[in-house]
Amino acid sequence: AQKVTQAQTEISVVEKEDVTxxxxxxxxxxxxYLFWYKQPPSGELVFLIRRNSFDEQNEISGRYSWNFQKSTxxxxxxxxASQVVDSAVYFCALRHNTAxxxxxxxGTRLQVTL
Amino acid sequence: DSGVTQTPKHLITATGQRVxxxxxxxxxxxxxxxxxxxxxxxxxxxxxxxxxxxxxxGNILERFSAQQFPxxxxxxxxxxxxxxxxxxxxxxxxxxxxxxDQPQHFGDGTRLSIL
Numbered sequence: 001a002q003k004v005t006q007a008q009t010e011i012s013v014v015e016k017e018d019v020t021x022x023x024x025x026x027x028x029x030x031x032x033y034l035f036w037y038k039q040p041p042s043g044e045l046v047f048l049i050r051r052n053s054f055d056e057q058n059e060i061s062g063r064y065s066w067n068f069q070k071s072t073x074x075x076x077x078x079x080x081a082s083q084v085v086d087s088a089v090y091f092c093a094l095r096h097n098t099a100x101x102x103x104x105x106x107g108t109r110l111q112v113t114l
Numbered sequence: 115d116s117g118v119t120q121t122p123k124h125l126i127t128a129t130g131q132r133v134x135x136x137x138x139x140x141x142x143x144x145x146x147x148x149x150x151x152x153x154x155x156x157x158x159x160x161x162x163x164x165x166x167x168x169x170x171x172g173n174i175l176e177r178f179s180a181q182q183f184p185x186x187x188x189x190x191x192x193x194x195x196x197x198x199x200x201x202x203x204x205x206x207x208x209x210x211x212x213x214x215d216q217p218q219h220f221g222d223g224t225r226l227s228i229l
Contacts, residue, residue: 035217045204102149106156107156107157
């Protein structure tokens with residue numbers, strides 16, 4: 001069975017603060033894929049990043065960075081110098097090598113205020 | 115803009131009715147996925163079609179059905195609607211069936227409200 005846990009239900013920060021969103025996953029497969037999606041207040045789901053299980057390199061894209069650690073089954077997402085436009089619900093998701101579906105976590109709602 | 119088009123954006127109907135949700139995948143994508151997002155169940159996979167054929171089934175009720183047409187657009191049919199079917203229904207598409215490392219790109223969703 002596969003499972004994704006996002007223990008932080010809601011996080012509130014003030015603009016310019018750094019914030020890390022946690023994601024812990026469970027799987028028995030050796031090959032799998034991890035994803036982060038953003039759901040802004042308008043409701044759409046926006047793809048942010050994909051990571052393969054055999055590639056533990058961290059990734060940085062502008063103010064966004066992702067830390068993948070197989071040893072702790074975690075794929076955490078950090079926003080540096082947060083902005084109001086970052087306010088959204090962020091979902092972590094897992095996909096097996098032989099499966100079609102994405103298994104989503106329950107999401108973390110990030111509120112960034114001025 | 116993900117390139118995935120879903121219509122309608124909003125749908126309001128009554129219990130017992132039947133509705134059809136439509137999805138056009140991104141150009142070049144052969145796989146279409148349907149997901150349901152509700153407050154109590156979160157984001158749940160319903161069904162996947164690849165090039166017109168059903169490929170995978172998730173937590174889809176028997177009252178729900180889907181199909182993918184030769185032009186690759188897909189429709190999700192929901193019948194005998196109940197209050198609990200109120201949710202945001204997403205369609206997603208990806209390049210192929212075997213490219214599991216490729217992301218699924220989601221449409222804006224159809225918000226279904228059952229009165």
